[in-house]
Amino acid sequence: MSAPQLPIYVAGQPVTTGDWLDVTDKYSGKVAAQVAHANASHIEEAIAAAHASRAETAAFPPDARRDVLEHCVRRFGERRDELADLLCTEAGKPIRDSRGEVDRLIDTFRIAAGEATRIGGDVLELQVSPRAHGFRGMTRRVPIGACSFITPFNFPLNLVAHKVAPAIAAGCPFVLKPSERTPLGAQVIGQILVETDLPRGAWSVVVCDTKTSAPLVEDPRIAFLSFTGGLVGWDLRARAGHKKVTLELGGNAACIVDEDPGVPLEHLVKRLVFGAYYQSGQSCISVQRIIAHRAIADRLSGALADAVRALKCGDPHDESTDIGPVIDAASADRLTEWIDAARQSGARVLVEGRRDGTMIAPWLLADVARDAKLYREEAFGPVALIESVDSFDDAIERANDSHFGLQCGVFTARLDHAMRAWDRLEVGGVVVGDVPSVRVDNMPYGGVKDSGVGREGVRAAIEDMTDVRLLVIKDPPAG
Known part of the structure; x- marks a missing residue:
C-alpha cells in the first residue's frame, strides 16, 4: 500500500505542489506519509494573504473565535487515537506519551477558547496633577497583525497549539511552518481549521526547508515571529528587523x-x-x-x-x-x-x-x-x-x-x-x-540567558500577539 499524500494549506486552502516530502516512521524507517513541499511562491502567497486579512481577522468577533477553538477541541477529541498514532509514528514518541501530548493539545485549545472573550483593558486615572484635570483614559488590546510560527520536531502538536490557539483567540492571521521531520500532526490541525469559519486568508500551514522559509523571518509584513528550537533562534532574531520576536531555545535543566x-x-x-x-x-x-x-x-x-x-x-x-x-x-x-x-x-x-x-x-x-x-x-x-x-x-x-x-x-x-x-x-x-x-499549559513559560526571550502559555502569548491601544478623552469645557 502506498503512503498517503497530504496537502499543505495556503490561505486556508489545501494545495498540492507536485514536490513530495517523505515522512518516515522513526522506529521502522519506512515512509509513513508524504506531505506536499512548499516553494517560495507558496510562502509569498501565504504571507500576502495573512497581511491582507489583518482587518478581517481582527474584526472576527471574540465569540466566533471562541467557537472556532471549541470546534477544534471537539474534533481533536474525536480524532484523539488517530493523532496519538500519527505522533507515535512521525516522532517515535512512546504511545502513552503521545496520548498525553494529544490531551495537552486539547487543553491548550480549551484554555484559549476561554481566553478569547476575556481580552480586555484598563480604565486609567489620568488626573494625577492639575495639568491633567479633565482627562480620562482607557486601554484595550488589539491584534498585532500577521504572525509567523516556526516549530520543532519534539512536540509536533502541543508546540503548534501554543502558537496557533492564542493567535486565533487574539484575532491574528498566521503562517505556520512545522518541522519537516514531524509535519503530520500540523496537517491534521489544518484539516480541522478548514472546517471552521475563520477567514480563509487568516491562516496557512506550510512545510518547507529553512532557506525557503526565510521570508517568515525577514518579511516586514510579518509583525510577530514566534520560534521554538535551537540556538539558531538568535540568528533569526537578528534577521527579523523591527518585528516582535519570541524565542524558546531549550536548556540543560x-x-x-x-x-x-x-x-x-x-x-x-x-x-x-x-x-x-x-x-x-x-x-x-x-x-x-x-x-x-x-x-x-x-x-x-x-x-x-x-x-x-x-x-x-x-x-x-x-x-x-x-x-x-x-x-x-x-x-x-x-x-x-x-x-x-x-x-x-x-x-x-x-x-x-x-x-x-x-x-x-x-x-x-x-x-x-x-x-x-x-x-x-x-x-x-x-x-x-x-x-x-x-x-x-x-x-x-x-x-x-x-x-x-x-x-x-x-x-x-x-x-x-x-x-x-x-x-x-x-x-x-x-x-x-x-x-x-x-x-x-496556562502558565507563562520561557527562559533567560540562551534559553530565549519572551513567554508562551496562552495568556502570555496573547499579550505578545496584541498591542495596547490607548484612548484619552478630554472633558468639554464647563458651561
Whole structure:
C-alpha cells in the first residue's frame, strides 16, 4: 500500500505542489506519509494573504473565535487515537506519551477558547496633577497583525497549539511552518481549521526547508515571529528587523535535591526518571543535571540506577515501551560522541546504555566534568547526570553554572530554601516539589540567558500577539 499524500494549506486552502516530502516512521524507517513541499511562491502567497486579512481577522468577533477553538477541541477529541498514532509514528514518541501530548493539545485549545472573550483593558486615572484635570483614559488590546510560527520536531502538536490557539483567540492571521521531520500532526490541525469559519486568508500551514522559509523571518509584513528550537533562534532574531520576536531555545535543566527533599525516596526517583527519560529525553526541560546534597546523593544514585535499568526500550507503538528512538542518526551520533568524551574525562557510568541505530538505551552518569559538552550543552536524549554538593547554596551555584536558564526543579522540605531558590535561580521558572519538566499549559513559560526571550502559555502569548491601544478623552469645557 502506498503512503498517503497530504496537502499543505495556503490561505486556508489545501494545495498540492507536485514536490513530495517523505515522512518516515522513526522506529521502522519506512515512509509513513508524504506531505506536499512548499516553494517560495507558496510562502509569498501565504504571507500576502495573512497581511491582507489583518482587518478581517481582527474584526472576527471574540465569540466566533471562541467557537472556532471549541470546534477544534471537539474534533481533536474525536480524532484523539488517530493523532496519538500519527505522533507515535512521525516522532517515535512512546504511545502513552503521545496520548498525553494529544490531551495537552486539547487543553491548550480549551484554555484559549476561554481566553478569547476575556481580552480586555484598563480604565486609567489620568488626573494625577492639575495639568491633567479633565482627562480620562482607557486601554484595550488589539491584534498585532500577521504572525509567523516556526516549530520543532519534539512536540509536533502541543508546540503548534501554543502558537496557533492564542493567535486565533487574539484575532491574528498566521503562517505556520512545522518541522519537516514531524509535519503530520500540523496537517491534521489544518484539516480541522478548514472546517471552521475563520477567514480563509487568516491562516496557512506550510512545510518547507529553512532557506525557503526565510521570508517568515525577514518579511516586514510579518509583525510577530514566534520560534521554538535551537540556538539558531538568535540568528533569526537578528534577521527579523523591527518585528516582535519570541524565542524558546531549550536548556540543560537542573533538578536540585536538598538534604531533606520533602518526599519519600521512591517518589523522588519516580519523578526524576520521568523528567529525565520522558520521550527519550527529547524535551527542552528534560532533567539533565541532578544536583543532590551529599547526605542523600549515594542512596539516590543507587535507587536511580535501579529504576533506569528497568526502563524498556523498543517499538513506541508498544504500550509497555518507555524509551523510543531519538529523532535521527545525526542526533544519535552527537549524543554518543558527547557521552564518550565525558567518560574519557573521568565520568563514572552508573547505567550504560546500548545503541542500535537511532535507539539509545538510557544512560546515567556521575561526576561529569563541568566543562564537558554533556554537562554544558543540551543533550536532548536519554541521559542524565548526577553530582553531589555540600550545601543548598552550592546546589544553586551549580544550577546557575549554565548559559541556559529555562526551568529548574527543587525538592526540599524547607520553605526558606524554596524561597531562596525562587530568589536566586537564574531561570524562567522554578518548580518546587517536582522536576523542571513540569509544564501546565496556562502558565507563562520561557527562559533567560540562551534559553530565549519572551513567554508562551496562552495568556502570555496573547499579550505578545496584541498591542495596547490607548484612548484619552478630554472633558468639554464647563458651561
